[in-house]
Amino acid sequence: MKRPPPCCLITGATGGLGRAVVEAFHSAGFHTIVTSRDQAALEHLAERLGGRVTPIAADLREPADVRRLAAGLDRLDVVVAGAGRTVRDSFGSGDEPLEDWRDAVLVNIFGTAAIARVTLPLVAAARGTMVLVGSVTGRAVVPGDLYSVTKHGVSALAEALRLEAEAAGVQVCVVQPGLIDTPMVSLGRKTRSMMTPEAVAAEILRLATGDHPFQVSEIVLRPLPARQNPR
Template structure:
């Protein structure tokens, strides 16, 4: 799982561990990753085991090495989660082009290279590829490049699903609405807990082999869009 040390990613890791699954998380900050993995062990954290490695989700070599490390640590790979992503401040007139580049690489290129690295293992195990999108991938905001990256994820998920028909690999696109994380500068109109997103993912992954839940949109009750 990319971007697994905070927000939705941390909730995905913790809820997966509580469900008894082993999890391999990546992050870019060594100190944060180490502290997070240490917090995921001990009483009350569940029956699964947490592993991790430093990796930039937008770096092909690091992503490929992280997938290899996950396979070695856990003995295989059943689920790959492209969760890493962020939103740049400003609009298309006053935003920072350098930050735009990082955002596009993380949000759009990142899921593609994770899939490329993970697909041989997912195919062998008839596993799941999970892509974290957003309700912003269904709605246009004036001058907002982040929404364009999430539109890209929406399209990429369906393109990948069609490519993998017949392989046994299922593709799950999760599109959360407003999620209650510290990243908000101003409180949204309504927000769900990140644990709710994690529970939705685990529900979709638990469906029998003949059932393919390919998209889940999850919002807080009362969210405007």
């Protein structure tokens, strides 16, 4: 009997990094379950990649959507929780709606935590890997930056999850990338050194599929100035 391909769930699958992660895992032979709020973009991604892709639209801010997503899963070897949202303004400047700030907290922290909670039993059954996408901004205090605050939360979430799940054989890692060349990067930062989404996705794939004799709980990725993307 032919063994089924390994299975992964990738959230934030239609964003710049998320799309690259989907492509990396799909190329490695995974059945990829992809989710974001954009149903049309998910269907386009699945059509472009061909077989072994299951698109499920879900709003991770909504508990009912998270439960519906989980109900459609029956096995998971890997989860990559990559859904995220940035904010533009600081505490003391700008006129960004508070609703945008609420959404950033809900997507980045609640959504990540909810996905970890509902998928952990399946990943534990496979003795698999959970990768949470944080940020280097979650390693230091950035003045006035709510996004940085939420990424501190993701790092703490990953450590709390690891301490509970490692006894079940689950590898939990927070990947903390620096600046990635995606549409989320503001024009004012485009001149800085950046990593490609594909390079970061390749590292996430290596982490999730490597036969590590140890727990890799945290990885920091920073761009090299000599490898700045040509413009």
